Amino acid sequence: MTNKLVFVLAAFLWAAAPVMAEVIEAGNTICPVSGDKVSGKHFVVHEGKQYGLCCPQCAKEFKKNPEKYIAKLKAGKAHEHEGHDHSH
Numbered sequence: 001m002t003n004k005l006v007f008v009l010a011a012f013l014w015a016a017a018p019v020m021a022e023v024i025e026a027g028n029t030i031c032p033v034s035g036d037k038v039s040g041k042h043f044v045v046h047e048g049k050q051y052g053l054c055c056p057q058c059a060k061e062f063k064k065n066p067e068k069y070i071a072k073l074k075a076g077k078a079h080e081h082e083g084h085d086h087s088h
Contacts, residue, residue: 026051032069032078033058046070 023045029038031054038052044059045051046066051073053059062069072078 021048023050024048026073028052028073028078030078031055031058032072033061035079 026049028051030036031038032051034054036054039054040052042053042055042059043050044053044062044066046062051062051069053062069078
């Protein structure tokens with residue numbers, strides 16, 4: 001491997017480092033959007049934390065206002081059901 005190739009590879013890895021940063025599991029078992037049980041299949045990552053959700057619709061809703069739903073988790077109010085519509 002030439003020195004130039006090694007330099008280019010090192011520069012690429014350095015630039016990609018933030019993208020490859022470790023994601024921390026939030027550990028919630030209740031969907032902060034709907035109040036339903038987390039499915040284990042649907043997640044959203046916000047500011048380095050991965051939050052469990054019950055469905056893809058809740059992922060869309062979470063992304064509209066993540067601070068609202070994170071605040072519910074922190075306040076322990078994620079269990080309060082908001083009338084989730086299971087028809088999606």
